[in-house]
Amino acid sequence: MKVLKTYFEVFEILKDEFCNFNLQSEKVSIQEAVFRICAQDIIADIDVPHFDKSTVDGYALRCEETFEANDENPAVFEIVGEVKTGKVPDFQIQKGQAARIFTGGYVPQNANSIVMLENTIEEDGKLYVFKPAKPGENILKKGEDIKRGDIVIKKYQKLEPAQIGVLAAIGKKEVEVFKKIRVGIVSTGDEIISQDEKLDSAKIYDVNSFTLFTSCYKEYALPKMYGIVKDDFEVLKDILFKALQENDIVLISGGSSVGTYDNTLKAIESLKDSKVLVDGVSIKPGKPTIIAKVGIKAVFGLPGHPVSCLFIFNFFVKKLMDIILHQQDTFRKVVAKMKTSIATSSGRTEFVFVKLHFGDEILAEPLYGKSGSINLLNNASGYIRVDATKTGIRAGDIVEVILI
Amino acid sequence: MKVLKTYFEVFEILKDEFCNFNLQSEKVSIQEAVFRICAQDIIADIDVPHFDKSTVDGYALRCEETFEANDENPAVFEIVGEVKTGKVPDFQIQKGQAARIFTGGYVPQNANSIVMLENTIEEDGKLYVFKPAKPGENILKKGEDIKRGDIVIKKYQKLEPAQIGVLAAIGKKEVEVFKKIRVGIVSTGDEIISQDEKLDSAKIYDVNSFTLFTSCYKEYALPKMYGIVKDDFEVLKDILFKALQENDIVLISGGSSVGTYDNTLKAIESLKDSKVLVDGVSIKPGKPTIIAKVGIKAVFGLPGHPVSCLFIFNFFVKKLMDIILHQQDTFRKVVAKMKTSIATSSGRTEFVFVKLHFGDEILAEPLYGKSGSINLLNNASGYIRVDATKTGIRAGDIVEVILI
Numbered sequence: 102m103k104v105l106k107t108y109f110e111v112f113e114i115l116k117d118e119f120c121n122f123n124l125q126s127e128k129v130s131i132q133e134a135v136f137r138i139c140a141q142d143i144i145a146d147i148d149v150p151h152f153d154k155s156t157v158d159g160y161a162l163r164c165e166e167t168f169e170a171n172d173e174n175p176a177v178f179e180i181v182g183e184v185k186t187g188k189v190p191d192f193q194i195q196k197g198q199a200a201r202i203f204t205g206g207y208v209p210q211n212a213n214s215i216v217m218l219e220n221t222i223e224e225d226g227k228l229y230v231f232k233p234a235k236p237g238e239n240i241l242k243k244g245e246d247i248k249r250g251d252i253v254i255k256k257y258q259k260l261e262p263a264q265i266g267v268l269a270a271i272g273k274k275e276v277e278v279f280k281k282i283r284v285g286i287v288s289t290g291d292e293i294i295s296q297d298e299k300l301d302s303a304k305i306y307d308v309n310s311f312t313l314f315t316s317c318y319k320e321y322a323l324p325k326m327y328g329i330v331k332d333d334f335e336v337l338k339d340i341l342f343k344a345l346q347e348n349d350i351v352l353i354s355g356g357s358s359v360g361t362y363d364n365t366l367k368a369i370e371s372l373k374d375s376k377v378l379v380d381g382v383s384i385k386p387g388k389p390t391i392i393a394k395v396g397i398k399a400v401f402g403l404p405g406h407p408v409s410c411l412f413i414f415n416f417f418v419k420k421l422m423d424i425i426l427h428q429q430d431t432f433r434k435v436v437a438k439m440k441t442s443i444a445t446s447s448g449r450t451e452f453v454f455v456k457l458h459f460g461d462e463i464l465a466e467p468l469y470g471k472s473g474s475i476n477l478l479n480n481a482s483g484y485i486r487v488d489a490t491k492t493g494i495r496a497g498d499i500v501e502v503i504l505i
Numbered sequence: 506m507k508v509l510k511t512y513f514e515v516f517e518i519l520k521d522e523f524c525n526f527n528l529q530s531e532k533v534s535i536q537e538a539v540f541r542i543c544a545q546d547i548i549a550d551i552d553v554p555h556f557d558k559s560t561v562d563g564y565a566l567r568c569e570e571t572f573e574a575n576d577e578n579p580a581v582f583e584i585v586g587e588v589k590t591g592k593v594p595d596f597q598i599q600k601g602q603a604a605r606i607f608t609g610g611y612v613p614q615n616a617n618s619i620v621m622l623e624n625t626i627e628e629d630g631k632l633y634v635f636k637p638a639k640p641g642e643n644i645l646k647k648g649e650d651i652k653r654g655d656i657v658i659k660k661y662q663k664l665e666p667a668q669i670g671v672l673a674a675i676g677k678k679e680v681e682v683f684k685k686i687r688v689g690i691v692s693t694g695d696e697i698i699s700q701d702e703k704l705d706s707a708k709i710y711d712v713n714s715f716t717l718f719t720s721c722y723k724e725y726a727l728p729k730m731y732g733i734v735k736d737d738f739e740v741l742k743d744i745l746f747k748a749l750q751e752n753d754i755v756l757i758s759g760g761s762s763v764g765t766y767d768n769t770l771k772a773i774e775s776l777k778d779s780k781v782l783v784d785g786v787s788i789k790p791g792k793p794t795i796i797a798k799v800g801i802k803a804v805f806g807l808p809g810h811p812v813s814c815l816f817i818f819n820f821f822v823k824k825l826m827d828i829i830l831h832q833q834d835t836f837r838k839v840v841a842k843m844k845t846s847i848a849t850s851s852g853r854t855e856f857v858f859v860k861l862h863f864g865d866e867i868l869a870e871p872l873y874g875k876s877g878s879i880n881l882l883n884n885a886s887g888y889i890r891v892d893a894t895k896t897g898i899r900a901g902d903i904v905e906v907i908l909i
Contacts, residue, residue, distance in 0.1 A: 131700075135719035149879065150709055156810075156875060158763045186736070186762065187695035189706045204762040204809065205696045207707035218763070246878045253883065262723060263882035263909070266716040266811050270709075270879045274700045291591035292609045296535075296678045302593045303611035305554055305674075312670040315539035319666060332590070358590065358608035359562045359622070405608065406560075407670050436840070471560060474650045475553065475674045478667035479657065505667070 105383035108416070108450060111392065114378050115421050118394055122425040124279045124349070131268045134260050136321045137278035138426045143254040145271045148244035153208040155184075155215045157239045161206075162199040164214035164234040175222075175229040184209060199228045208240055215239035247271060257427040281323040282422055285344030286313045288329045289337060289355035289365065290405055295329060308407040308475055309354035316414050320422050332361055338368040341400070345372070349425070350399045352418065357389050357405040365402040369393045375400075383449045383489065387413045407475045412452060412484070415505055433504040435483070437465035444493040450486060453494075455502055457482040465502050481505060509787035512820070512854060515796065518782050519825050522798055526829040528683045528753070535672045538664050540725045541682035542830045547658040549675045552648035557612040559588075559619045561643045565610075566603040568618035568638040579626075579633040588613060603632045612644055619643035651675060661831040685727040686826055689748030690717045692733045693741060693759035693769065694809055699733060712811040712879055713758035720818050724826050736765055742772040745804070749776070753829070754803045756822065761793050761809040769806040773797045779804075787853045787893065791817045811879045816856060816888070819909055837908040839887070841869040848897040854890060857898075859906055861886040869906055885909060 106114070126140035155161065162178055170176040178199035184190045190209040194200060199216075200209055208215065214234040222229040247253055253267050254260070260268075260278065268276055286309075294304045310326050317324035327344050330337050337353075344351045356362040369375050372395050379392035386409035391402030401418055403410045423430060437457060445451040454477060455465040465485065470477030483504040487494060494500060510518070530544035559565065566582055574580040582603035588594045588610040598604060598616040606612070606619060618638040626633040651657055657671050658664070664672075664682065672680055690713075698708045714730050721728035731748050734741050741757075748755045760766040773779050776799050783796035790813035795806030805822055807814045827834060841861060849855040858881060859869040869889065874881030887908040891898060898904060 132715055132718050135722055147704060151704065152706055154709075185695070187697075187707050203764060205694060205709070241875050241878070245875065246880050253880070261909075262716045262719040262815065263885065265719045266712045266815065266879055267883050269700065269712045269715040270811070272700050272704060272710050290609060291589070293591075296673065296676050300551060300555065300676060302556055303591050305558075305609070306676050308670045308673045311536055311673040312666045314536050315666040315669045318539055360607060407674070411666065411670065471645050471649065474645070475670055476650050476657070479671050481667065505665075 103381060105381040105388065105449075106379050108382060108384050111379055111382055111417060112420060114392070115417070115424055118378060119399060119421060119424050122349070122397065124282065124425060126277050126279050128275050128277050130275055131265050131273055134268075134276045134278050135262060135265050137260050137281075138428070139254050139256060139258045139260055139264075140277040140279050142252045142256050143268065143273070143276065145247045145249055145251045145253050147271055148249045149247035149270050150241055150245075151243060152189075153243050154241045155202045155204060155206045155208055155239060156241050157215055157217050158203050159215045159217045159239065160199040160221060160228055160230075161194060161202045161209050161212035161215055162230070162234070163194060163196065163212060164236050164238065166197065167214075167216070167230050167232070167234045170230050170233055172231050175231045178228040178230065180223065180226050180228050213237065213240075259428065279426060281321060282350060282425060283348040284317045284322050284324045285327055285348035285351040286310055286324055287327045287337075287340055287344060287351065287353045289332065289353060289361055290329075290358075291332050293329050293355065309403070309405070309410045312407060312411045313352055313354065313414055316411065320419055322422060332364055334364055334367055337364060338371055341368050342372060345395055345398055345400070348398070350401070350418065350421065352401045352403055352414070354403040354410045355405040356391065356402045357409070361405065362389050362391070362402065366391055369395065369400055369402070385447045385449045385451045387416065388449065390417065392417065408454070408470070408477055411478060411505075416452075435463060435502045435504060437463040437500055437502050439494050439496050439498045439500055440464040440466040442493060442496045443467045443487070445487045446492065448489055450489045452484045452486055454478075454481040454484050456480050457502060465500055507785060509785040509792065509853075510783050512786060512788050515783055515786055515821060516824060518796070519821070519828055522782060523803060523825055523828050526753070526801065528686065528829060530681050530683050532679050532681050535669050535677055535680055538672075538680045538682050539666060539669050541664055541685075542832070543658050543660060543662045543664055543668075544681040544683045546656045546660050547672065547677070547680065549651045549653055549655050549657050551675055552653045553651035553674050554645055554649075555647060557647050558645045559606045559608060559610045559612055559643060560645050561619055561621050562607050563619045563621045563643065564603040564625060564632055564634075565598060565606045565613050565616035565619055566632075566634070566638070567598060567600065567616060568640050568642065570601065571620070571634050571636070571638045574634050574637055576635050579635045582632040582634065584627065584630050584632050617641065617644075663832065683830060685725060686754060686829060687752040688721045688726050688728045689731055689752035689755040690714055690728055691731045691741075691744055691748060691755065691757045693736060693757060693765055694733075694762070695736050697733050697759065713807070713809070713814045716811060716815045717756055717758065717818055720815065724823060726826060736768055738768055738771055741768060742775055745772050746776060749799055749802055749804070752802070754805070754822065754825065756805045756807055756818070758807040758814045759809040760795065760806045761813070765809065766793050766795070766806065770795055773799065773804055773806070789851045789853045789855045791820065792853065794821065796821065812858070812874070812881055815882060815909075820856075839867060839906045839908060841867040841904055841906050843898050843900050843902045843904055844868040844870040846897060846900045847871045847891070849891045850896065852893060854893045856888045856890055858882075858885040858888045860884050861906060869904055
């Protein structure tokens with residue numbers, strides 16, 4: 102019997118071996134850069150806003166002249182003009198003067214406050230202000246939002262729509278991001294056929310190529326399918342070699358059967374600079390998982406069962422992607438109450454799929470399915486972890502559900 | 506003073522007006538279909554598996570003959586062959602016989618149980634079994650996972666990787682999905698310029714086109730930018746007309762200023778079959794929001810402030826997309842504890858942006874920024890709702906954070 106690794110040992114191995122993975126970067130337009138990882142610190146080379154800007158519709162004036170104003174004794178101003186939004190005003194505000202201004206307008210020289218339209222009356226070229234205004238009120242000062250020289254986005258920061266907005270605000274049209282992680286996908290097994298073939302009696306359709314391919318999309322990686330390889334060492338070795346040249350990570354699914362598992366292991370070991378890091382993990386599902394390093398690249402031998410295969414992608418492959426891209430674990434957890442009890446007994450850390458029900462409280466219903474059931478996945482919202490030392494979880498217990 | 510709508514009134518209006526929006530469908534390959542919405546019930550036209558399948562490596566035999574077996578008195582079988590995975594075995598299992606079989610193998614006729622390799626010894630063509638086996642053990646029966654005739658995926662179900670796997674398992678190469686929602690995006694304002702232009706003194710770069718465009722990607726919609734329109738009624742009307750012909754939803758941002766707001770309203774009203782549904786909402790941020798129906802399509806007038814604009818997209822536009830696609834609210838909430846107190850006083854329902862800190866407990870730190878600050882978004886993890894009747898939230902209170 103070989104000694105299986107625990108899942109946290111696997112996490113440590115992935116970190117140690119791949120934390121210095123040197124992913125190339127590329128320049129893309131800011132709208133294409135969304136959900137990508139920034140490859141350098143981005144420094145603002147302008148102030149935002151780069152002039153004192155009104156944040157409301159109203160009147161620009163000097164607030165000192167409103168300090169005594171109240172409902173009975175309004176402060177009175179002469180209206181000297183209107184600030185055209187998008188234009189620098191060609192007048193200044195002198196004592197006793199005010200100017201119309203709109204949201205986004207350039208605050209005229211000498212004005213230090215914008216009084217909102219709602220709090221004024223304009224009549225016969227005169228402005229009546231009924232409440233004291235404060236210095237700087239309704240003005241976004243030059244550089245108050247972003248200062249020239251500020252680092253606005255850090256290297257390794259993920260570019261969500263908000264960050265794309267920040268880049269747009271400082272006038273960037275393009276940004277340097279890390280290239281997408283390239284993932285080669287190979288299905289193995291003599292019983293696996295493609296959806297193009299006729300289903301004869303002892304065959305099953307390839308599922309893992311498609312769940313892995315689309316899961317890569319979910320992680321903004323760049324997947325490529327290498328088709329189905331029968332249980333033939335030479336063919337597998339050649340495909341693996343090709344896939345490794347063209348990708349950063351290669352996923353070979355199908356190794357639940359001893360023969361296929363050994364074949365995958367042998368094909369990996371036959372390559373130059375290969376090192377098997379993990380050969381079996383003490384978890385359920387996912388025990389027959391292989392992880393290897395070939396040169397600087399990663400190869401995973403994933404279980405053939407579709408449920409186990411997709412689980413191991415989410416658990417280990419996604420983890421490796423986060424390590425390569427210097428990302429913290431993405432937050433996708435929900436706290437729920439167990440709907441019914443479950444018993445576990447494998448002596449390994451078990452992951453139990455659950456369906457979430459949203460009502461006054463969130464209930465997690467455990468899903469059962471024989472090993473190899475694909476329909477189980479169809480109903481699962483996520484999974485919970487039951488440690489090897491436990492024998493189950495009771496109905497009513499509070500659990501943490503990791504969403505898939 | 507006009508009466509503002511509450512946000513739940515707006516939700517009801519969106520539901521009433523757009524729940525029958527008739528989005529066309531299209532056929533795409535299953536790998537392209539990921540994250541799309543299924544446009545019809547999918548019925549399995551095969552059983553999965555479509556033969557009795559072994560789920561382990563082991564031996565196929567008749568379990569009745571093992572019922573008396575124990576460590577001292579193993580049941581003994583003659584090994585009559587090996588099932589080649591992917592092939593229908595050309596032999597049957599008779600009394601006293603067993604056959605080697607691997608994960609995924611076709612269970613030979615008459616066998617009713619698979620004994621795992623680990624629980625046996627094979628020696629000189631004989632198999633020794635030391636534990637009783639159960640009927641059906643380690644066999645996935647024909648149709649046990651998916652039955653021919655079952656509805657495996659329902660109309661309006663979102664196709665995540667797991668559902669793509671189910672489609673692959675039943676041999677589908679293509680699937681009918683709803684077309685992506687087409688969204689036209691227009692920025693307005695005399696002060697707005699594109700990143701291609703030189704930033705002169707009273708101008709600011711267009712931000713909203715980019716945050717809206719990339720937010721559409723996040724929702725798997727199909728955005729198209731129509732550029733920047735100065736505050737000119739005729740030009741806005743023409744662009745709006747064109748954008749409405751080419752899209753399902755049109756977003757016009759920039760209407761925080763009274764003039765721009767009125768312009769947008771006037772442009773909408775000038776179109777045939779137009780109906781303004783919402784003209785101002787009692788929330789903060791996002792008060793100057795316009796929602797209209799033109800024919801069967803939707804037009805949003807969004808605030809010009811980048812933070813308000815993106816917030817209203819997430820709050821109302823995303824809601825409309827969910828209604829059109831018959832989706833439940835996507836679950837993106839986290840329960841957290843307030844790090845510091847906040848005071849609200851607008852008399853409207855306020856949404857306060859927060860940054861989440863993950864430690865032993867999740868803390869929500871309120872973020873402040875003057876109206877119009879784009880950098881605020883850069884730091885926000887999500888927002889919390891403070892009802893109009895409340896005056897704030899105290900440090901230590903438990904809040905629900907809607908992630909952005």
